[in-house]
Amino acid sequence: MITIKYFAWVRERIGKAEEALELPAGVITVADLAQHLAGLGDEYAYAFENPGIVRAALDKRHVSPDTAIANSREVAFFPPMTGG
Amino acid sequence: MVVRVTEAPFDLGREAQALSHGRTDVGAVVTFSGICRDEAGALNALTLECYVEMAEAELLRLEAEARSRWPLTGVTIIHRHGRIVPGEDIMMVAVASAHRAAAFEAAMFLMDYLKTRAPFWKSEELSDGARSWVAAKAEDDAAAARW
Numbered sequence: 001m002i003t004i005k006y007f008a009w010v011r012e013r014i015g016k017a018e019e020a021l022e023l024p025a026g027v028i029t030v031a032d033l034a035q036h037l038a039g040l041g042d043e044y045a046y047a048f049e050n051p052g053i054v055r056a057a058l059d060k061r062h063v064s065p066d067t068a069i070a071n072s073r074e075v076a077f078f079p080p081m082t083g084g
Numbered sequence: 085m086v087v088r089v090t091e092a093p094f095d096l097g098r099e100a101q102a103l104s105h106g107r108t109d110v111g112a113v114v115t116f117s118g119i120c121r122d123e124a125g126a127l128n129a130l131t132l133e134c135y136v137e138m139a140e141a142e143l144l145r146l147e148a149e150a151r152s153r154w155p156l157t158g159v160t161i162i163h164r165h166g167r168i169v170p171g172e173d174i175m176m177v178a179v180a181s182a183h184r185a186a187a188f189e190a191a192m193f194l195m196d197y198l199k200t201r202a203p204f205w206k207s208e209e210l211s212d213g214a215r216s217w218v219a220a221k222a223e224d225d226a227a228a229a230r231w
Contacts, residue, residue, distance in 0.1 A: 008133050008205035009217050060138035062201060076135060076203075080220030083132065083139075083163060083204025084118050084175060084195060 002069065004037075006047070007078035010054060013047035023069065030056045031065035033075060047077075055080060085151075085159050087143045089136055091166040096176050103158040103180035110157050112184040114191040116177045122170035128209045130218075132174065134165035135203035146197050150179070153193070154186040161194065165204060196227040 001020045011017050027033050031051070038048035048054060056063055058072040069075060086099070096117050104110040120130050147159050158180040168174055177194045181187040206218040 005135065007135055007203065008207070011133075057135075057138055057203070060135075060141045062142075076138065078135065078203060079205060079217065081200060081203055082206045082218045082220050083134075083202045084199040 002072065003074045004033075005074065005076040007076065009079055010047045010077050014043050028068055029065065030058065030063055030067050030069060030075065033069060034065070034077065037077075053079065085147060086161070087140060087147060088162045089134060089139045089143070090162065090164055092164070094162045094164070094173065094176065096173060096178075099160050099162065099176060100178045103160060103178055107157070109182060110180045111182045112187040113178060113180045114184070114187040115179075116191055116195055118174040118176070120168045120170050120172050120174055126211055127170060128211050129167050129169045130174070131167045131207050131209065132165040133205045133207070134163075136165070138203045139163065139165075142202050143198070146194055146201065149197070150190045150194050154181065154190040156181050156186060156190055159190070159194070161198070163198075163202065163204060167209075193231050196224070196231060199224040200228040 001022055003018060003020050005018050006014050024036060027036050034048050034051055034054060037044045054077050057076040058067060058069065059074055096115060100113055100115045103113050143161050147161060150156060150159060156179060160178040163175040177191055179187045179191040208216050208218060
């Protein structure tokens, strides 16, 4: 099982902050996971409607979409950051 | 070195003074503070959402990167989350070094990197009751890329 966290408008669109998921066969990279999630329902499709915008982190480190999830415990999806 | 992610206010002056307090090797302290502005009356408050565990880890990584690039005697990064009203501090960076160039450059580097890498998201609460997420700016990416 992997923990998936959502933040800001990604969280609002999906309607939850966190969930746990068994990674389906064939989901290797972060981009694969985003694509899988986008197929789970309208709220997910809305959150991932523009996959180039949503950023990801694996175990609290920024990663590019082609990064393998491998043995990560936590993945997070979020919009571009606006702190500072 | 201080990295703090908190909902609580901070004292910019006290944090800056702590970087030279009791030592004689510090020749320069540069501080930056980001403050909530009211956009000419249009904004009631900002609410900052934060991925707290990652923010702390990421700010520590940025701090370590700054230390590897410049000879710094101290770095303090404090970033608030939660609801913040106009006039309140949102965040601060203070950098100490023997000489000003390193302190200025490292402070700017930290701010440019923090803007694009620290997991905080601002939402605006407008005076007409509307609420919206602040969009990231392309110039922030460009500013970070120059380092």
